[in-house]
Amino acid sequence: MTTDTGAQIDAHIDEDEIVELMRRLHQHQSFPPHEASAMAELQAWLAERGINADLIDVADEPGRPNLYYKMDGTGGGKTVMYNGHMDIDPVPMYFEGDPWEFKIEDGMIYAHGLINMKAGVAAAAAAFIALHRAGIRMRGDLLMTAVVGELQGGVGAVDLVQRGLIGDVCIIPEPTGMELLPLHAGAIQFLVHTIGEAAWIGAMHNMSYVNAAEKLARIITALEGFEFDSPRREEFPGLPRLIVGGINGGIGRQYAHWRASYVPDFASAILEVRGLPGQDYDDIQRQIEDVIRSVAEGDPDFKWEIERPPATNSPEWQSLKTEAYGIDLPPEHFLNQTIVKYHREVRNEEPGWISSNAFNDSGHYTNAGCESLCYGPGGHTIIREYGIEIKRVVDCAKIIARAAVDMANMDK
Ligand SMILES: [Zn+2]
Numbered sequence: 001m002t003t004d005t006g007a008q009i010d011a012h013i014d015e016d017e018i019v020e021l022m023r024r025l026h027q028h029q030s031f032p033p034h035e036a037s038a039m040a041e042l043q044a045w046l047a048e049r050g051i052n053a054d055l056i057d058v059a060d061e062p063g064r065p066n067l068y069y070k071m072d073g074t075g076g077g078k079t080v081m082y083n084g085h086m087d088i089d090p091v092p093m094y095f096e097g098d099p100w101e102f103k104i105e106d107g108m109i110y111a112h113g114l115i116n117m118k119a120g121v122a123a124a125a126a127a128f129i130a131l132h133r134a135g136i137r138m139r140g141d142l143l144m145t146a147v148v149g150e151l152q153g154g155v156g157a158v159d160l161v162q163r164g165l166i167g168d169v170c171i172i173p174e175p176t177g178m179e180l181l182p183l184h185a186g187a188i189q190f191l192v193h194t195i196g197e198a199a200w201i202g203a204m205h206n207m208s209y210v211n212a213a214e215k216l217a218r219i220i221t222a223l224e225g226f227e228f229d230s231p232r233r234e235e236f237p238g239l240p241r242l243i244v245g246g247i248n249g250g251i252g253r254q255y256a257h258w259r260a261s262y263v264p265d266f267a268s269a270i271l272e273v274r275g276l277p278g279q280d281y282d283d284i285q286r287q288i289e290d291v292i293r294s295v296a297e298g299d300p301d302f303k304w305e306i307e308r309p310p311a312t313n314s315p316e317w318q319s320l321k322t323e324a325y326g327i328d329l330p331p332e333h334f335l336n337q338t339i340v341k342y343h344r345e346v347r348n349e350e351p352g353w354i355s356s357n358a359f360n361d362s363g364h365y366t367n368a369g370c371e372s373l374c375y376g377p378g379g380h381t382i383i384r385e386y387g388i389e390i391k392r393v394v395d396c397a398k399i400i401a402r403a404a405v406d407m408a409n410m411d412k
Pocket of ligand 1: 116
């Protein structure tokens with residue numbers, strides 16, 4: 001790429017326009033599974049600029065679309081993909097003020113959902129539009145995509161993969177604080193049930209019963225602090241790690257709490273495990289089952305089940321709907337090195353490198369043959385930031401636009 005191309009790109013990246021896109025996306029409270037109106041907003045913003053992107057519903061969820069557009073290359077180059085998720089985190093207690101106000105102060109924006117990751121989506125869209133307007137010819141295609149349900153393990157990403165709507169390489173502007181994140185964890189969830197035998201409180205002295213909640217409590221106690229017998233890596237402190245993320249119990253599989261005069265006959269705990277790139281989830285499941293078996297041993301009334309993935313059709317347990325995978329992209333990989341090159345050019349500094357215990361959609365794309373890197377403007381979500389620096393978003397757009405040109409001109 002020539003310096004001229006960089007100047008051409010920058011001439012078509014407009015800070016006010018990017019801020020306006022963030023403002024428009026922020027208006028939509030796109031908690032999963034309610035991303036559709038935010039997705040339509042992005043579609044409209046692109047259409048106003050001559051790009052008519054498709055909204056494609058994910059399988060089995062009518063009205064819940066991903067966004068997809070392919071800009072055709074001249075042929076022979078790599079297909080480069082921009083990707084970001086439109087679903088947002090719950091509003092944390094530490095958020096000061098009104099999360100739905102779009103407050104700009106000293107070059108920062110304070111508004112919920114921008115960090116993870118509407119600011120990144122805006123950077124990708126701005127980069128895409130800049131390349132479209134500049135009319136820069138590239139050999140490979142360029143894909144603009146936005147997905148639903150990343151926080152649920154990658155609902156939208158899995159759908160793009162299944163439809164074959166992915167590239168050869170992918171840039172995801174997740175909140176990495178403008179550092180490269182080529183190494184991150186994966187995650188899986190299980191739902192463990194115990195099944196008991198109900199009895200009315202007034203009749204317990206003369207009938208048998210089995211308290212499912214009490215059995216579940218024994219499993220939870222046994223899992224507390226459980227250490228997997230699996231290899232570890234220093235970049236992933238504490239992983240693989242398990243938590244009990246939620247519990248429920250009551251009468252019947254719907255947990256009827258309104259009749260708490262009965263000993264509960266059904267209780268459930270949702271477990272999450274964070275694992276390394278390449279973690280063997282079958283082995284993780286076996287180890288969890290061994291713990292439960294050891295608790296149940298010698299107790300004929302101890303009945304239990306395990307679900308993987310957890311009841312994906314039940315709103316009660318709608319957390320991770322798909323398994324998410326870690327990635328480990330070598331530092332010397334051209335995807336890393338292309339971002340490093342243009343980070344230096346645009347920001348006049350060396351970029352940092354991080355690894356993370358967080359998962360994201362890059363695992364799905366990488367496993368499908370589309371190597372992926374996270375690099376984006378939001379601060380790391382593991383620290384309690386809630387403002388986004390506007391300059392970072394603009395710089396990110398400039399950097400990933402340049403990177404796309406280089407990579408799309410590499411042989412497929
Ligand atoms: Zn994210």
